[in-house]
Amino acid sequence: MVPSAIPRGSTTTLVCHYDLEGDFLYSVKWYRGRREFYRFTPREDPSIKIFPMHGMHVDPKI
Numbered sequence: 253m254v255p256s257a258i259p260r261g262s263t264t265t266l267v268c269h270y271d272l273e274g275d276f277l278y279s280v281k282w283y284r285g286r287r288e289f290y291r292f293t294p295r296e297d298p299s300i301k302i303f304p305m306h307g308m309h310v311d312p313k314i
Contacts, residue, residue, distance in 0.1 A: 260307075268282075277294055278295075279291060279292060279294075280292040284305060284308065287305060288303055289303050289305045289308060289310060290303070290310055291303075300312045
């Protein structure tokens with residue numbers, strides 16, 4: 253579940269749970285509005301891409 257709004261200056265954690273039912277994962281992408289800020293594509297190198305966005309910090313280690 254993604255919160256509809258986060259108060260300015262606070263933090264939140266986004267978590268993606270999925271069941272592929274035996275299929276392979278192509279990618280997971282997260283957006284703020286129309287702009288992508290995070291992408292996980294396990295078959296690419298690097299598999300994690302973070303797109304800078306003003307006012308947002310993404311910690312890929314979590």
